[in-house]
Amino acid sequence: MPDLVVGVDGGSSKTDLVLADTEGRLLSWVRGAGTRPHTEGMQTTTARLARLGRRALAEAGLPETAPVSVGAYFLANVDRRAQERLALRQLTQLGVAERALVRNDTLAVLRAGAPDGWGVAVVSGAGINAAAVHPGGRSARFLSLGDITGDWGGGLAVARAGLGAAVRAGDGRGPATRLRQELPVHFGLDSVESVALAVSAGDIPMTALHGLAPLVFATAVGGDAVAQGIVERLGDEIVAMVTALLRRLRLLRTPTPVVLGGGTIQNDHVLLRDHIRARLSAEAPLARPRVLDVPPVAGALSEALLAAGAPAAAQRRLRETAAERKPPPLLAGNG
Numbered sequence: 001m002p003d004l005v006v007g008v009d010g011g012s013s014k015t016d017l018v019l020a021d022t023e024g025r026l027l028s029w030v031r032g033a034g035t036r037p038h039t040e041g042m043q044t045t046t047a048r049l050a051r052l053g054r055r056a057l058a059e060a061g062l063p064e065t066a067p068v069s070v071g072a073y074f075l076a077n078v079d080r081r082a083q084e085r086l087a088l089r090q091l092t093q094l095g096v097a098e099r100a101l102v103r104n105d106t107l108a109v110l111r112a113g114a115p116d117g118w119g120v121a122v123v124s125g126a127g128i129n130a131a132a133v134h135p136g137g138r139s140a141r142f143l144s145l146g147d148i149t150g151d152w153g154g155g156l157a158v159a160r161a162g163l164g165a166a167v168r169a170g171d172g173r174g175p176a177t178r179l180r181q182e183l184p185v186h187f188g189l190d191s192v193e194s195v196a197l198a199v200s201a202g203d204i205p206m207t208a209l210h211g212l213a214p215l216v217f218a219t220a221v222g223g224d225a226v227a228q229g230i231v232e233r234l235g236d237e238i239v240a241m242v243t244a245l246l247r248r249l250r251l252l253r254t255p256t257p258v259v260l261g262g263g264t265i266q267n268d269h270v271l272l273r274d275h276i277r278a279r280l281s282a283e284a285p286l287a288r289p290r291v292l293d294v295p296p297v298a299g300a301l302s303e304a305l306l307a308a309g310a311p312a313a314a315q316r317r318l319r320e321t322a323a324e325r326k327p328p329p330l331l332a333g334n335g
Contacts (some may be wrong), residue, residue: 011035012036075104111302158213166192
């Protein structure tokens with residue numbers, strides 16, 4: 001009988017957990033709420049991950065007590081070694097797998113897109129982060145605590161910038177933009193000022209603004225200069241992260257894979273991709289950027305299979321399946 005493995009990509013807005021076996025068969029794929037230990041606490045986060053794992057076993061027709069050989073958990077907002085150790089300890093106590101591994105979610109993108117296991121990875125989903133691994137094993141990352149550590153980017157930042165620009169256009173502080181007409185429709189309101197007031201009053205959760213990001217991208221594609229400026233700002237921030245990591249690991253003079261993942265990059269936003277490539281070609285000409293062509297959870301699965309001693313054929317089979325399979329929806333209350 002092949003062993004069971006679990007791969008987890010825990011992002012800020014959603015968590016993907018895939019149950020597979022060491023022959024490369026995908027048994028179930030479940031999606032739950034985001035990984036937010038910085039706001040909800042690690043105990044809440046790990047308990048939710050354990051429940052998600054039990055749901056995956058049930059959907060595969062297996063008992064909740066079925067042993068999982070390896071669980072590879074790549075989690076957003078787990079940015080420091082102490083956090084990784086805490087998450088590992090709690091997941092182990094919860095019995096999620098005979099052997100659990102905990103890493104930051106950026107490394108799932110690197111594992112999925114750079115088979116040799118080294119290079120630079122950027123995740124731009126609801127938030128943004130990046131990390132790099134040197135061929136010799138050294139690594140570099142960012143503190144990534146939000147505004148207080150100078151972080152900007154991801155879908156939520158794009159959405160907030162779009163809303164702010166639209167309000168400024170209305171009160172005379174900024175240039176005219178189609179965002180004034182495009183954004184309030186998402187919430188069924190009549191103006192961006194009404195959206196801002198609803199967020200301030202708590203009637204619209206701040207995290208719900210993430211849904212405005214696709215409208216900012218679409219408005220940019222339509223030629224709106226303000227929206228284009230926001231998209232280019234995101235591209236500039238991604239390039240700044242990549243070049244900083246290359247410099248810190250002394251890889252600027254080495255051809256280096258740069259894997260770009262997360263919804264704001266992988267969702268066919270050509271304007272953003274082209275801007276990133278143009279800036280990188282000027283500032284780090286030996287960087288080799290590529291947009292990830294599989295869900296980031298494929299990287300977590302690859303790590304789990306590697307740790308379980310699965311053959312390379314199983315890894316290829318599972319990667320192909322993950323690329324072809326449509327991810328499940330995030331249902332209300334799924335945890």
